[in-house]
Amino acid sequence: MLRELTIKHCSFPLVAPFRIARGVKHAAEVVLIELEQGGATGRGESVPYARYGESVDSVMAQLESVRAEVAAGMGREELQARLPAGAARNALDSALWDLEARLTSVPVWAGLARPSPLPLTSAITIGIDTPQRMGEEAARLAGAGPANVLIKIKLDAHEPAARIREVRRAAPDARLIVDPNESWSIDLLRDLQPELESAGVELVEQPLPADADDALLDFVPRVPVCADESCHVAADLPRLQGRYQAVNIKLDKTGGLTEAWRLLRSARAEGFRIMVGCMVCSSVGIAPALELAREAEFVDLDGPLWLKDDYADGVRLRHGLLVPPQPGFWGA
Ligand SMILES: CC(C)C[C@H](N)C(=O)N[C@@H](CCOc1cc(O)cc2c1C(=O)N[C@@H]2C)C(=O)O
Numbered sequence: 001m002l003r004e005l006t007i008k009h010c011s012f013p014l015v016a017p018f019r020i021a022r023g024v025k026h027a028a029e030v031v032l033i034e035l036e037q038g039g040a041t042g043r044g045e046s047v048p049y050a051r052y053g054e055s056v057d058s059v060m061a062q063l064e065s066v067r068a069e070v071a072a073g074m075g076r077e078e079l080q081a082r083l084p085a086g087a088a089r090n091a092l093d094s095a096l097w098d099l100e101a102r103l104t105s106v107p108v109w110a111g112l113a114r115p116s117p118l119p120l121t122s123a124i125t126i127g128i129d130t131p132q133r134m135g136e137e138a139a140r141l142a143g144a145g146p147a148n149v150l151i152k153i154k155l156d157a158h159e160p161a162a163r164i165r166e167v168r169r170a171a172p173d174a175r176l177i178v179d180p181n182e183s184w185s186i187d188l189l190r191d192l193q194p195e196l197e198s199a200g201v202e203l204v205e206q207p208l209p210a211d212a213d214d215a216l217l218d219f220v221p222r223v224p225v226c227a228d229e230s231c232h233v234a235a236d237l238p239r240l241q242g243r244y245q246a247v248n249i250k251l252d253k254t255g256g257l258t259e260a261w262r263l264l265r266s267a268r269a270e271g272f273r274i275m276v277g278c279m280v281c282s283s284v285g286i287a288p289a290l291e292l293a294r295e296a297e298f299v300d301l302d303g304p305l306w307l308k309d310d311y312a313d314g315v316r317l318r319h320g321l322l323v324p325p326q327p328g329f330w331g332a
């Protein structure tokens, strides 16, 4: 056996309950892989998502199903054919990137022929709450960060205009994204266009259910619409043309950095604007996504900021910028 594979379920309590259109979360439930070979250990983490039919148990079972091949030395390209896009493949793909970098002493960013990750502006998310409390949170973020702080507002179909207005009033200089997580209808999206435009919202993430996005075909938005739940892998792009103007790339959807990099290049070539996003996860889950972040117009990698106790050498928020993990944390 060439390698030792460890698969773990980890639970990270959140600093505060987090509410989006389809529920409330109190902890980040993640799957962690450790892959040991020749004295080096690669790590990868992913977030199983019920919206895509995943659970911690199902993802761990998928990983168990390839244990022997991984232990015998399966590489990243074989992995793409062996597991479908999703959280299980992401954890393993991320661990393989990390392991390769440690064994070869070539950092992941150098292997991709890209510059190393630098501190950058990430969106900071405000969960669904009363308009007043969302405004208070926006004022806190705007007061603590730079003038052009990027705020992502979670919304549902209840009082979206009041919530947007209150956030804008409290943070007049902030850049704004809204994310209804599939909770709007095309009529509501159409009715909200003047509000979105006058509030200076820069992007509307996944307003309609993914299976209803045909309604976007005849719709000319005043604010660009970004595919999140509708975009997983590069093969989705042809269907998104004419419906969406941007795509949100997440490693838990692509099944890791290998396919995420392909999606990014294809999406850009096809004229889509690029967002790089995340689930609620630790810095082990964010580190590989940071390799893409310099290529994105919108970065939404605030997952670890919601954890009570992230890794001590993980990402930090400093002077409003998301600072990459300490050297050696992931990707060599
Ligand atoms: C801290 C934020 C959630 C991270 C990011 N800014 C963001 O908005 N990401 C997602 C939201 C997905 O979060 C959910 C939703 C859900 O119903 C269940 C879960 C999560 C999650 O992260 N873990 C559990 C499975 C987005 O839509 O862009």
Ligand SMILES: [Mg+2]
Binding pocket: 179, 181, 205, 206, 228, 229, 248
């Ligand atoms: Mg989203």
